[in-house]
Amino acid sequence: MFKVLENRNQKGKIDLTASIANAVIEAIEENDKVVQLEADLAGASKTNLIQKAYPDNYIQCGIAEANMVGVACGMSSEGYIPFVHTFGPFATRRVFDQVFLSGAYAHNTINIYGSDPGFTVGPNGGTHTTWEDVALMRTIPNAIVCDVCDEVQAKWLVKEFAKMEGIHYFRGNRKAVRNVYEPGSTFEIGKGNVVRQGKDVLVISAGQLVSDALDAAEKLEKEGISVEVIDMFCIKPIDSELILKEVQNKKALVTFENHSITGGLSSAVAEVLMDAQVSIPFKRHGVNEQFGQVGTPDFLQKEFKLTADDLVDSIQSILK
Template sequence: MFTLDRENKTTREMRMSVVETLQELMKENDKVVALEADLGGASGFSKIEKTNPDRFINVGIAEANMVGVAAGLSVTGFVPFLHTFGPFASRRVFDQVFLSGAYAHNTMNIYGSDPGFTVGPNGGTHTTWEDVALMRAIPNSVVCDAADDTQMEWIIKEFSKLEGIHYVRGNRKPVPNVYKKGSTFELGKGNLIKEGKDVLVIAAGQLVSDAMDAAEALEKDGISVEVIDMFTIKPIDADLILKKAAGKKAVITFENHSITGGLGSAVAEVLADNGVGVELTRLGVNEQFGQVGTPDFLQKEFKLTADDLKAVIKAKV
């Protein structure tokens, strides 16, 4: 079960949540291994290299080879966790993950860091607006977007228990807190974190906090907004979407990703497949590439702030 904790703004860096959780898992399971593509300093995986040198492999700037190595480790019974920046963990290695991973029935747990505007000054070449779309297209994959470090820790632990292709995206740095430490979740189930009667907002990743900010502010204007944290984008919680969309004036998806193939598309598919006629607005990035800037600047530039969401909601009621 989960408990909200929006008062506590101090959180671990997301990357340290991953690193510390992997170090804990390595104590419990001698088959857990970590692979890195020359970003140990950026990811914090260099700490794993120091504490567990025999369970860490730095393949260098050779992401496709990293996936091949992970496939070999999986074949021999190991549980590989891979990290690199989001675009290199998805689009650069898509064929290898698809064939050497999914098609060959191997297990790979992939952490794609700094998705969307969180990439900051690394710019357009390092920006991924399409990683969810790519990973969703892989048969039987699991795709998650972590809202905070507590949820990231839980996701990493849960991935370690499963076989197959699992992808989680998340900022490397601290993000606004959403959940109390020790909260637990369920893969494939969304979290209803605020009830409301006028508009349903379905968000994922660090935008969950912004969605809550917008919803709470709009309550003062007499607008009742329901918020779901859809941290598992695949498999998506169709039952919860259908139940909570019923009777709403509008449904709005809110994601740090392209509106093509991401959370918005997944929700649209659920509504269309079930003949639900509620108005849907997908708030995300539309036909744009990334650019250089601070994360805060880029979030505003791509209109993914709480204020942007508030404006969209107000236009629907």
């Protein structure tokens, strides 16, 4: 079960990458078949913590991401449970063929962490920006695709993936983020979480933007607008049942994602509505036909209109 923090203003005490690395270490302690593969980002991703603790369970593959995925698939075929990491675009777009064929088609297991999605990439710029990683990974048959919102959720997800077979992709910031959930919270693959109740507007978000969605809901409450927020951390498989239940009697639905509105969370939600023939005023709030650029994460979040204030504007607009 999960519980939402009453005070969400403070960032986690450690980077998200360190939480993920510590979770992998715990997974290795439970099963020595778990291994970590890295693409020359050991310091940035904190996987050097794993290397130090369990050097025999760590492989540095260098800046050769497609080869890293190939190595992971080979290890999976021999009974190992590989985790791989690199920046989001290199963990998906650059290695898509290897993940699709050597991974999914060959029935191998790969746990893929794509870091710094969307605006969180900061000064690494447009070449390292991914607005399309979720869209790509959703097309892989039977893949699980997640966008983690905080260190509690990230750590739980890593431990869960270590017990499962198949292609698993999760994205998240490298740095510390504001926590949404209390320590010890647990979740369920394929199920969303109602993190705030409301009766007027339904907001479905995922990842780091869940905190901003909650901020927007608090601001609108002062204006007499009641906003419900769902953390749809598991985008594939998506929780159709929860969407169709919570959209009932709402005046509008808004999706809010650090991703392109093409193929990501908003597309997944739209597909659920269309399949069920549900009609409701619907706004997709994300990135539309843009490439990334250089800047601080705070600047980029504003530049791509992904702040709580931008979401407030979208909700007010659709209600009018």
